[in-house]
Every structure is written in structure tokens, then in C-alpha cells.
Amino acid sequence: MRAVQLTQVGKSLENTNVPIPQIDPSDVLIRVAAAGICHSDAHYRAGISKINRLPLTLGHEVAGWVEEVGSNVTDVSAGDRVCVHYLVSCGSCEFCVRGLEQFCRSGQMIGKHRDGGYAEFIKVPGANAFPLPDEISFEVGAMMMCSSATALHALNKARFKARESIAIFGFGGLGFSALQLARAFDCGDVYVVEINPAKLALAASMGAIAIDARSADPVDQIKEATDERGVDIALELIGSAKTMRQAVLCLRPLGRAAIVGLTTESMSIHPYTELINKEAEIIGVSDHLATELPPLIEFARSGKLRFPPETLRVVDLDAAQINAALDALQDSIDHVRTVIKVTSDQ
Numbered sequence: 116m117r118a119v120q121l122t123q124v125g126k127s128l129e130n131t132n133v134p135i136p137q138i139d140p141s142d143v144l145i146r147v148a149a150a151g152i153c154h155s156d157a158h159y160r161a162g163i164s165k166i167n168r169l170p171l172t173l174g175h176e177v178a179g180w181v182e183e184v185g186s187n188v189t190d191v192s193a194g195d196r197v198c199v200h201y202l203v204s205c206g207s208c209e210f211c212v213r214g215l216e217q218f219c220r221s222g223q224m225i226g227k228h229r230d231g232g233y234a235e236f237i238k239v240p241g242a243n244a245f246p247l248p249d250e251i252s253f254e255v256g257a258m259m260m261c262s263s264a265t266a267l268h269a270l271n272k273a274r275f276k277a278r279e280s281i282a283i284f285g286f287g288g289l290g291f292s293a294l295q296l297a298r299a300f301d302c303g304d305v306y307v308v309e310i311n312p313a314k315l316a317l318a319a320s321m322g323a324i325a326i327d328a329r330s331a332d333p334v335d336q337i338k339e340a341t342d343e344r345g346v347d348i349a350l351e352l353i354g355s356a357k358t359m360r361q362a363v364l365c366l367r368p369l370g371r372a373a374i375v376g377l378t379t380e381s382m383s384i385h386p387y388t389e390l391i392n393k394e395a396e397i398i399g400v401s402d403h404l405a406t407e408l409p410p411l412i413e414f415a416r417s418g419k420l421r422f423p424p425e426t427l428r429v430v431d432l433d434a435a436q437i438n439a440a441l442d443a444l445q446d447s448i449d450h451v452r453t454v455i456k457v458t459s460d461q
């Protein structure tokens with residue numbers, strides 16, 4: 116089968132021909148219809164995030180048709196449309212038995228620790244294949260499995276409740292999903308903090324209160340707009356110490372700041388006046404859980420989570436096109452996602 120692989124860290128991906136994977140009794144073989152191209156993939160290619168084997172087929176945002184099922188798989192059948200949960204976990208360690216598989220002792224990420232979806236076929240455990248309703252395109256089904264799933268996990272980790280107000284720092288792919296999901300949960304006012312005029316305009320057109328961080332301190336602006344009270348929830352999706360601190364400072368009493376963006380910088384907080392006094396919480400957010408995918412898929416099926424055609428760019432399963440998309444990703448955070456269309460019909 117055709118695959119696009121990383122053969123050397125720091126080098127371009129290459130077109131290769133590899134055998135179709137042999138499945139074990141607990142696996143399914145999926146004919147890939149679409150695979151999303153993600154910032155993480157650019158990091159693997161550049162060597163910023165370490166991978167442990169080469170050559171490696173990248174791609175952790177995958178949707179397609181079940182081609183073949185192992186003898187132990189009962190939840191899906193050949194021909195089913197499915198999307199893939201990217202974390203393969205053991206199911207039996209102390210974390211897996213508590214439904215916290217993102218900490219699995221032997222967890223493997225698809226497209227990082229094992230071959231991913233930049234290929235005509237992928238094998239995954241049957242437990243990682245989730246039914247994809249006909250209303251959701253393969254392109255959206257693939258892409259949802261990463262940024263939208265993380266946005267939902269962030270809201271869940273922040274214990275977001277109906278009518279709570281929310282400030283979203285950063286309106287890229289995560290923020291685009293987070294705003295719609297907050298709406299699906301019947302949120303109160305939503306503030307979107309950005310410096311990019313086009314993203315501010317898009318957020319406003321989707322009903323958010325746009326906070327232009329170039330014009331004044333976003334914390335002051337949010338405080339002013341909320342009668343000095345602040346917001347219940349803040350999501351930090353950018354990955355900078357400055358905006359993480361702002362996310363904490365804009366909270367009202369009992370507010371929760373969910374930190375999703377990655378940085379190696381340190382952030383400073385005055386414990387008494389900025390945290391303890393208002394019993395605020397700072398919550399780390401990492402990946403998502405398999406149990407969060409069925410509700411996420413239902414939000415998309417019912418149209419509460421939407422990705423209009425202009426938010427998706429499509430390329431072929433071709434190394435040159437994929438490398439160009441990865442180059443473009445390296446220096447932009449956009450709500451437009453690029454998806455590889457691998458097979459258009461069965």
C-alpha cells in the first residue's frame with residue numbers, strides 16, 4: 116500500500132510502499148478515507164517531539180471504513196464508517212481501569228509510537244474505532260479526533276456548567292471548537308482573546324465578545340465587561356506564560372483556569388491575592404479520553420459542532436503536498452485544518 120513516512124528526523128516525509136498491516140484478533144484494519152495534518156506532526160518531523168522508531172507513518176487524526184475485523188472484535192463490522200481514538204492503551208493498568216487511559220503505563224500514540232494514518236490502511240485495536248455517523252464527513256471525523264476532542268476535555272476538566280461565562284485565550288483550531296462546544300453546553304457570555312484581527316472578527320461573527328489584546332490588557336477588558344467580576348472559566352489555548360497568567364487573573368471567585376497550551380516558560384502567580392482569596396483553580400489539561408468521543412461525535416452529528424467547508428483544506432496522500440502543509444503549520448496557528456483525502460469512495 117502507499118504510505119507517507121518519516122524516515123529521518125529533521126528531513127521531509129517520503130512516499131513509500133509498505134505491506135498492508137496484518138491484524139491481530141483484537142484489531143481492525145481500516146481503509147483510510149481521511150487523515151488530518153496536525154501541529155504535532157510538524158513537531159515530530161522537526162525533532163521537537165521525540166519519536167522512538169523510524170521509519171514511521173505519521174497521522175493520528177484518522178477516519179475511514181472498516182476493511183477487516185479480528186475474531187475478538189464485536190463492536191464494529193466490515194464496511195462500517197469509523198473514526199479513530201489516537202491513544203492505544205493496555206486496558207488493565209492502574210490508570211486504564213479507572214478510565215484515565217491518557218496516563219496508561221504502556222500507552223502508545225498512533226502516528227508517534229506506532230504507524231498512523233498517512234497511508235491507505237491502518238490497523239488499530241477494535242476498541243479505538245468509534246462509529247462515525249453518515250451526517251459527518253470523513254474529513255471532519257478525522258480532524259475532530261484531536262483538536263475538538265482536546266477542547267471538550269478542557270471544558271470537562273474545568274467542570275464547565277450551563278450558564279457559566281468563559282474566556283477563551285487563542286482562537287485557532289482548539290478555540291474554534293471550544294466556542295461551539297461551550298455553546299452546546301448552554302454557556303453564558305463567551306470572551307475570545309486574540310491579537311489576530313481576522314480571528315477576532317470570526318469569533319464575533321460566531322457570537323463571542325471579541326477582546327483585542329493589542330488595544331489594552333485583556334484582563335482589564337474582561338473585568339470591565341463583567342462589572343469587575345471576571346469569568347467562571349478561562350481556557351488557555353496559546354501556550355505562553357503571559358496568557359496563562361491572564362487566564363488566572365480574569366477569574367471570578369471559584370473560577371477555574373484550564374491550561375492547554377504548551378510552554379517551557381514559568382508563570383508567576385501571587386498565591387494570596389490572585390488564587391487563595393478567590394479559591395480559584397489552575398487545572399492542567401492533557402489529551403482526552405475515549406469516553407469523551409461519543410458525546411463529541413453526537414455534537415457534530417447534531418450540527419452543534421460544525422466545520423464549514425472554508426475551514427478545511429484538502430490535499431492528496433502525497434509527500435510533497437503533505438510536507439508543504441506541515442511547513443505552513445510550523446509558523447501559524449489557524450482554525451483552518453488541512454486534511455489528507457486518501458480514498459474518496461469504497
Ligand SMILES: [Zn+2]
Pocket residue numbers: 152153154155175176261262
Ligand atoms: Zn492532532
Ligand SMILES: [Zn+2]
Pocket residue numbers: 204205206207208209210211216218219220221222
Ligand atoms: Zn494502561
